[in-house]
Amino acid sequence: MYKILVLPGDGIGEEVVCEALKVLKxxxxxxxxxxxxxxxxxxxxSIDKNGxxxxxxxxxxxKNSDAVLLGAVGGQKWDQLEYKIRPExxxxxxxxxxxxxxxxxxxxxxxxxxxxxxxKREVIEGVDILVVxxxxxxxxxxxxxxxxxxxxxxxxxxxxxxxxxxEIERIAKKAFELARKRKRKIxxxxxxxxxxxxxxxxxxxxxxxxxxxxxxxxxIYVDNCAMQLIRNPKQFDVIVTTNLFGDILSDEAxxxxxxIGMLPSASLGDHHALYEPVHGSAPDIAGKGQANPIAxxxxxxxxxxxxxxxxxxxxxxxxxxxxxxxxxxxxxxICQDGVxxxxxxxxxxxxxxxxxx
Ligand code: IPM
Ligand code: MG
Numbered sequence: 113m114y115k116i117l118v119l120p121g122d123g124i125g126e127e128v129v130c131e132a133l134k135v136l137k138x139x140x141x142x143x144x145x146x147x148x149x150x151x152x153x154x155x156x157x158s159i160d161k162n163g164x165x166x167x168x169x170x171x172x173x174x175k176n177s178d179a180v181l182l183g184a185v186g187g188q189k190w191d192q193l194e195y196k197i198r199p200e201x202x203x204x205x206x207x208x209x210x211x212x213x214x215x216x217x218x219x220x221x222x223x224x225x226x227x228x229x230x231x232k233r234e235v236i237e238g239v240d241i242l243v244v245x246x247x248x249x250x251x252x253x254x255x256x257x258x259x260x261x262x263x264x265x266x267x268x269x270x271x272x273x274x275x276x277x278x279e280i281e282r283i284a285k286k287a288f289e290l291a292r293k294r295k296r297k298i299x300x301x302x303x304x305x306x307x308x309x310x311x312x313x314x315x316x317x318x319x320x321x322x323x324x325x326x327x328x329x330x331x332i333y334v335d336n337c338a339m340q341l342i343r344n345p346k347q348f349d350v351i352v353t354t355n356l357f358g359d360i361l362s363d364e365a366x367x368x369x370x371x372i373g374m375l376p377s378a379s380l381g382d383h384h385a386l387y388e389p390v391h392g393s394a395p396d397i398a399g400k401g402q403a404n405p406i407a408x409x410x411x412x413x414x415x416x417x418x419x420x421x422x423x424x425x426x427x428x429x430x431x432x433x434x435x436x437x438x439x440x441x442x443x444x445x446i447c448q449d450g451v452x453x454x455x456x457x458x459x460x461x462x463x464x465x466x467x468x469x
Contacts, residue, residue: 114146117149127456154206155185213247223434224438229367246275301334305333313354
């Protein structure tokens with residue numbers, strides 16, 4: 113039996129995970145499968161109950177699961193807390209402790225949503241990008257870091273962007289393997305004109321590339337990549353990049369699809385996996401039924417594919433989402449002029465009902 117640890121977290125995390133679980137239930141019933149799900153607290157919810165963003169027990173439960181499904185963490189309520197006990201630390205701890213070094217963020221424009229983006233239809237129609245973000249290294253985790261007092265009483269805040277050969281090798285390998293299943297084109301994003309860590313990044317990615325002669329590799333500076341994503345996103349197939357650049361570029365790329373509420377993600381390591389929507393906890397709309405559950409639902413599809421190798425069922429979920437959008441149903445974030453405005457739970461019901469084998 114497959115074991116899934118469910119961590120709804122904060123804000124709209126709870127609402128979207130609820131819909132994702134409906135979809136999972138539907139998959140269970142049509143495919144005669146059984147997933148064992150267990151829920152736990154994470155982020156602000158865990159801070160309120162336990163004083164920490166994630167407990168050792170929850171980390172242990174995550175390690176003992178086949179997959180983790182997470183909603184979102186954070187909110188203004190916890191923004192004033194000391195850095196070490198902010199909700200976001202739960203995510204960082206999960207990523208680090210489970211060794212989830214590869215973060216996959218597919219950016220595919222749904223054919224029914226080509227007018228939902230702020231960009232012109234002809235620019236985004238057919239966009240299909242996979243952002244592969246390094247997730248356990250770089251400036252997010254590098255040391256030294258901190259805030260220190262200067263002699264004059266002012267303060268100095270600092271972080272360290274650092275990458276070692278093996279960290280670059282494993283993420284590059286992952287990206288090349290994924291590119292082989294797609295259009296065999298990789299763009300590696302760095303800032304090698306300025307940063308030493310990027311010079312090493314480029315060198316190691318180039319070395320790994322020699323083992324994949326069938327995949328076309330190119331390098332681009334991050335500032336140029338940010339521009340090209342808006343100018344001509346169709347030039348990209350797989351984008352591989354560092355933790356910080358990937359964080360920024362994946363939010364930018366999300367807007368090609370019309371809404372960050374559409375974007376799922378998988379965070380993979382050698383032994384564990386976590387699935388979560390790319391969007392945050394959106395406290396402003398939490399509890400109002402206005403959230404878009406599609407990112408969470410598509411994260412379940414990624415789980416079915418990447419962890420459980422249930423490729424047909426993953427596709428069935430993705431097709432169901434596509435069909436519901438084709439029929440015109442829209443959550444607020446992708447709705448124009450209030451036509452066919454659909455609540456979070458209605459969207460979950462519609463997609464679940466539409467799943468067929
Ligand atoms: C993301 C988020 C996280 C990150 C935050 C919530 C820690 O922005 O998953 O992209 O910066 O990685
Ligand atoms: Mg982010």
